[in-house]
Amino acid sequence: MAIELLWDEIVPNVVHYRFQKGWTWEEFRQAALKEHTWGAALEGARYDIIGDLTHATIPSGTPFTNVARLFDQGPKNRKMIVIAGSFLARSMIQISGQVYPQVKGRFHAARDLETARQAILKLRADQP
Numbered sequence: 001m002a003i004e005l006l007w008d009e010i011v012p013n014v015v016h017y018r019f020q021k022g023w024t025w026e027e028f029r030q031a032a033l034k035e036h037t038w039g040a041a042l043e044g045a046r047y048d049i050i051g052d053l054t055h056a057t058i059p060s061g062t063p064f065t066n067v068a069r070l071f072d073q074g075p076k077n078r079k080m081i082v083i084a085g086s087f088l089a090r091s092m093i094q095i096s097g098q099v100y101p102q103v104k105g106r107f108h109a110a111r112d113l114e115t116a117r118q119a120i121l122k123l124r125a126d127q128p
Contacts, residue, residue, distance in 0.1 A: 002056075003031040005038075006064040011117045013047040015039070019056035025066050032070040035039055048124070050116045054085030057085035063092060071106065080123055082108045 002023035008014035015035050034082045039047055071081065083093060108123070110116035 001027050001032070003027050005031045005085060007036055007038075008050060008117070011120055013042070013045060014117070014120060015047060017049065017051045019051065020055050021056055023056055024059055025061050028066065032074070035078075036074045042075075042077060044077050045085050046079055046124070048079055048120050049081040050113065050120070051081060051083045051124050052085055052113060052116075053083060055113070056086070058086065068108075079127070080106055080108060080120070082110050082116040082119050084110045084113050 002020040003021070004018040006016050006018070008016040015038060017031060017035070035049070065079075071078075093107045108119055110119050
């Protein structure tokens with residue numbers, strides 16, 4: 001599978017998606033369902049996500065439809081997603097709040113993993 005799912009090694013309660021070249025929307029759906037199970041097992045404790053696209057591209061299709069639908073189906077204790085490493089994804093996130101109001105404020109962008117971790121820690125402090 002071209003998407004690795006693991007708990008972040010540095011920031012607690014962060015599910016880290018590591019996307020590799022060639023990943024598909026079906027693989028994303030499978031990874032998201034696994035992430036939903038992990039999040040539900042936290043019994044209400046907050047968790048966040050880092051989507052690492054540093055070594056991947058975005059497959060054809062409708063990114064926001066695929067992502068937003070799965071995000072809405074996930075546990076309520078998941079608060080935000082920070083996408084790292086993809087200029088295209090960062091650009092799309094900036095536009096998404098205007099096109100898809102349901103994702104506004106829930107998706108954030110970062111240049112790299114360290115910036116993504118810092119963003120999560122800051123957002124947690126600002127929005128407990």
